[in-house]
Amino acid sequence: MRYKFIDRAARDIVVGTAILLIQGRVRVVDASSFLMMHLRESDDPQVEDALRFFVAVDSDMMDLSAETLPYMTKSLAEETIRRIDKLEMSCREQAHQAAAKFIAIFDNEELAKRVARILNEAWDPAGVSNLPSGRGFYDEYVSEIRELLRVEATERELVDHLLRIEDGTLKFPIDRPRALNVARLLIESAAEFRLRPSANLG
Structure with a gap:
């Protein structure tokens, strides 16, 4: 095999998460974690290309969390939520496009x-x-x-x-x-x- 085989359970989770994301039933930031968890070892360029967007989102999410973790007062927590919501809205269209690629790759x-x-x-x-x-x-x-x-x-x-x-x-x-x-x-x-x-x- 030229690339690493993804087992059926992981493929089903990836496709299911992508569908829920497109339907608006799961947040982009949550989908990013799921997709990275199950595809992080893939060496297929098509998969890597679609996953790259979610890696960036996950990284931004970690930055937000790390920024407020030592000082989680109410006001900082509210600010973090606002910034996460802003991130969610700004990247939803790109997330849908990347999710559609995963569906095409694993559920053609x-x-x-x-x-x-x-x-x-x-x-x-x-x-x-x-x-x-x-x-x-x-x-x-x-x-x-x-x-x-x-x-x-x-x-x-x-x-x-x-x-x-x-x-x-x-x-x-x-x-x-x-x-x-x-x-x-x-x-x-x-x-x-x-x-x-x-x-x-x-």
Whole structure:
């Protein structure tokens, strides 16, 4: 993998926080702490670019707190609150733009649909893609595969992941040539998205 893999729980928290921020249900200063906590070790330039704004907000927030911490009288506390509110209002639009980038990076619906289609049409180890009951059968594997594509997993890493699902989860005989073909299709699809920044950045 070229970049560090972010586990599903952390990705869900990041996307959920970004959505709440855009909806106005969480403050920018609070969202900044959550996002930094879960993404501070990411080495993906796209993630770093979106996170940079929240790092600045968090730094400004720490400056405000440190400034008044030794002298937390009522008047100073009220002044701190006013300054935090001012910071909140001044950066909300930029925060929404950065949050939208996180959603596009970790919850790209168009890429997810492509991954799902490839799994159904080219992989389908259970042989259910043509059955009415087979619709969405492989959806639970889409999120992890999409993340593997984001971190630019190698062809071999994708093949190994698919074979682990076939053997360990679905309990079907493994088919390495089929998995290799699917891995190549997935990588080809992800490469197309990297060539179209709008698909990644929203």
